[in-house]
Amino acid sequence: MLQNFYKEIVLDHYQRPRNRGELENADLEEHLNNPLCGDQVTVYANLRDGKVEQVAFTGRGCSISQASASMLAERLRGKSREEAEEEIEAFLKMMRTEENEELGDLVALKGIIQTPNRIRCATLAWDAFRRGLKGE
Ligand code: ZN
Numbered sequence: 001m002l003q004n005f006y007k008e009i010v011l012d013h014y015q016r017p018r019n020r021g022e023l024e025n026a027d028l029e030e031h032l033n034n035p036l037c038g039d040q041v042t043v044y045a046n047l048r049d050g051k052v053e054q055v056a057f058t059g060r061g062c063s064i065s066q067a068s069a070s071m072l073a074e075r076l077r078g079k080s081r082e083e084a085e086e087e088i089e090a091f092l093k094m095m096r097t098e099e100n101e102e103l104g105d106l107v108a109l110k111g112i113i114q115t116p117n118r119i120r121c122a123t124l125a126w127d128a129f130r131r132g133l134k135g136e
Contacts, residue, residue, distance in 0.1 A: 030132035039065035069125035094102035
């Protein structure tokens with residue numbers, strides 16, 4: 001069943017997070033929390049020559065919030081700043097509307113959310129990264 005497949009993808013990122021940890025001398029560091037669920041996420045990145053070189057995150061909270069941060073770190077690393085901004089916008093649009101963007105595994109996050117109040121769990125890290133890019 002597709003629902004189980006989505007769950008497996010999210011659980012895998014939750015149990016074996018990619019790029020978890022602080023980044024020293026980060027150019028971008030942004031923290032957000034989600035009081036609705038108690039999630040905390042801080043995203044870090046190094047930006048060089050218009051490129052997102054390294055991405056990392058720390059945090060705690062529900063599986064959706066932490067898996068989403070792990071997926072963000074995996075997806076945005078190596079992208080140009082513009083590509084990263086576009087990907088963030090596309091992801092946020094996918095989560096907030098009925099539209100299904102072509103975003104690979106990220107669709108799993110949308111697939112497992114059953115109630116609208118969990119959307120914030122999935123978008124937390126992405127909102128933080130977007131904020132960080134704007135403020136940087
Ligand atoms: Zn949550």
